[in-house]
Amino acid sequence: MPKVAIRFTLNGSEAAEFVESGTTLLGALRDKLGETSVKGGCLQGTCGACSVIIDGALKLSCLTLAESCQDARIETVAALARGGLLHPLQRAFVETFATQCGFCTSGMLMAAKALLDHNATPSREDVIEAISGNICRCTGYEPIIQAILAASRAATSTAA
Amino acid sequence: MALKRGRGVAAINYPTGMNLGGDPTHALVHSTPTGNFMVSLSSVDLGQGMRQVVAQICAETIGVPVERVIVDAADTDTGPLCMGTFASRGTHRIGNAVIQAAREARQVMLEVAAEALEVDAGDLETDGEGNIQVKGAPARAISITDAALAAHFRQGRAISGRGIFLVPRSYPEAATGAMKPATCYAHACTVAEVEVDDETGEVAVLSLKNVFEVGRAVNPKLVEQQLVGGAWMGMSHALYETTEPYYPSREHGPTDFNMYLMPGPGDVPRIETVVLERPAPDGPYGAKGTGEMCANPHIPAIANAIFDAVGVRIDTLPITPERILRALQERSRRAAA
Numbered sequence: 469m470p471k472v473a474i475r476f477t478l479n480g481s482e483a484a485e486f487v488e489s490g491t492t493l494l495g496a497l498r499d500k501l502g503e504t505s506v507k508g509g510c511l512q513g514t515c516g517a518c519s520v521i522i523d524g525a526l527k528l529s530c531l532t533l534a535e536s537c538q539d540a541r542i543e544t545v546a547a548l549a550r551g552g553l554l555h556p557l558q559r560a561f562v563e564t565f566a567t568q569c570g571f572c573t574s575g576m577l578m579a580a581k582a583l584l585d586h587n588a589t590p591s592r593e594d595v596i597e598a599i600s601g602n603i604c605r606c607t608g609y610e611p612i613i614q615a616i617l618a619a620s621r622a623a624t625s626t627a628a
Numbered sequence: 629m630a631l632k633r634g635r636g637v638a639a640i641n642y643p644t645g646m647n648l649g650g651d652p653t654h655a656l657v658h659s660t661p662t663g664n665f666m667v668s669l670s671s672v673d674l675g676q677g678m679r680q681v682v683a684q685i686c687a688e689t690i691g692v693p694v695e696r697v698i699v700d701a702a703d704t705d706t707g708p709l710c711m712g713t714f715a716s717r718g719t720h721r722i723g724n725a726v727i728q729a730a731r732e733a734r735q736v737m738l739e740v741a742a743e744a745l746e747v748d749a750g751d752l753e754t755d756g757e758g759n760i761q762v763k764g765a766p767a768r769a770i771s772i773t774d775a776a777l778a779a780h781f782r783q784g785r786a787i788s789g790r791g792i793f794l795v796p797r798s799y800p801e802a803a804t805g806a807m808k809p810a811t812c813y814a815h816a817c818t819v820a821e822v823e824v825d826d827e828t829g830e831v832a833v834l835s836l837k838n839v840f841e842v843g844r845a846v847n848p849k850l851v852e853q854q855l856v857g858g859a860w861m862g863m864s865h866a867l868y869e870t871t872e873p874y875y876p877s878r879e880h881g882p883t884d885f886n887m888y889l890m891p892g893p894g895d896v897p898r899i900e901t902v903v904l905e906r907p908a909p910d911g912p913y914g915a916k917g918t919g920e921m922c923a924n925p926h927i928p929a930i931a932n933a934i935f936d937a938v939g940v941r942i943d944t945l946p947i948t949p950e951r952i953l954r955a956l957q958e959r960s961r962r963a964a965a
């Protein structure tokens with residue numbers, strides 16, 4: 469299999485690698501670039517565990533080819549905390565106990581971030597819609613819904 | 629054809645652990661040279677919070693802040709024996725073993741401190757913040773770090789403790805069949821409200837109101853989290869989960885967990901949960917097993933609510949739209965005959 473060069477911005481820094489043509493972004497991130505904050509669940513687009521944000525849009529990295537991401541801006545959950553401080557969404561997840569085994573958490577946080585980036589004051593229905601491509605088998609979703617609503621309230625009250 | 633609402637109630641008694649061929653859990657506790665306490669176990673934390681609860685139980689028993697306890701768990705090659713985290717036995721069995729080990733370690737720690745302070749160990753107490761002091765004279769004190777250093781480097785003593793909690797095997801009495809299948813019992817009650825579409829057989833769960841009696845909520849937030857997640861799982865058992873939901877034959881069935889249906893975020897009902905605590909005499913600080921029961925009472929409550937809504941009693945799980953429709957058809961067929 470011929471190798472192709474991939475180059476993109478990963479969490480603000482340049483990342484470049486040679487991968488086999490057809491490698492998924494998930495595979496490139498985890499196995500080539502050591503970015504294991506991204507989780508692989510189903511590897512076929514049904515669980516949302518692998519969600520990342522590409523050029524501002526929420527994407528499933530298991531269904532995205534690495535070579536289609538040339539010069540893209542890719543964000544993973546590892547970019548959320550800054551200077552040792554948790555992102556408001558992460559804090560809300562901790563405070564509302566929105567994570568148990570944690571396997572879905574990276575993807576849930578990215579889905580939540582993509583929502584809040586586009587809609588700072590989502591309704592409960594908006595939140596449900598935003599995470600409905602992400603499977604969680606532990607929490608019963610309610611704490612996750614509560615966490616996202618709490619983070620959006622916290623952000624809008626500090627902005628006001 | 630209409631949406632019909634119904635309400636159902638169910639109450640359960642839930643056993644902690646089960647009757648194995650003897651049910652032991654073994655725990656070891658030792659202090660590091662700087663006075664942190666290691667708990668060695670081979671019990672598994674599946675995300676339910678076993679490590680946190682064990683750390684709290686150990687810290688409470690030794691009398692140190694919880695941050696000073698490190699739980700090393702789940703290497704079954706090298707760790708002390710645990711029968712496992714199942715049957716809701718974790719907090720109860722492991723907790724009791726840890727209390728026993730931590731008590732022994734505490735006693736050694738107090739003896740070490742007594743020698744360092746030249747007092748009697750019986751006159752010492754912990755302040756819960758990392759110090760050991762003379763009762764009534766808190767100025768005469770030694771930090772737990774200094775006590776651990778003294779134990780390692782001057783007194784040559786191991787601040788450590790062993791604990792094992794064993795529930796012996798119970799055999800049925802020949803005459804009556806009576807036996808003791810479990811230890812203490814937890815309790816729960818759920819009221820479910822549902823809306824059933826009698827044209828499609830679909831069920832929407834509107835609310836699940838629960839009361840759980842758990843002995844002692846060692847970590848109230850973890851208990852709440854477990855009960856909220858469990859309510860969703862109970863609803864999932866009642867209405868969704870099967871490896872062959874609607875398929876005519878096995879070949880059309882799902883092949884992995886991706887195709888194993890469970891409710892999504894949009895199906896989550898309003899969940900209200902009240903926790904009651906009636907400490908069990910044999911539980912660690914009174915705790916009973918909350919584990920699997922967190923997904924139990926919802927199932928009969930939802931089945932009862934469906935009966936209340938559309939008058940058919942489904943006794944095969946999950947209660948799929950197909951089963952409801954078949955039952956409704958059967959009822960009208962009988963009414964016509």
Ligand code: FES
Pocket residue numbers: 507508509510511512513514515516517518519528529530531
């Ligand atoms: S791993 Fe990508 S959706 Fe499941």
Ligand code: FES
Pocket residue numbers: 566567568569570571572573603604605606607675
């Ligand atoms: S926390 Fe376990 S899958 Fe979501």
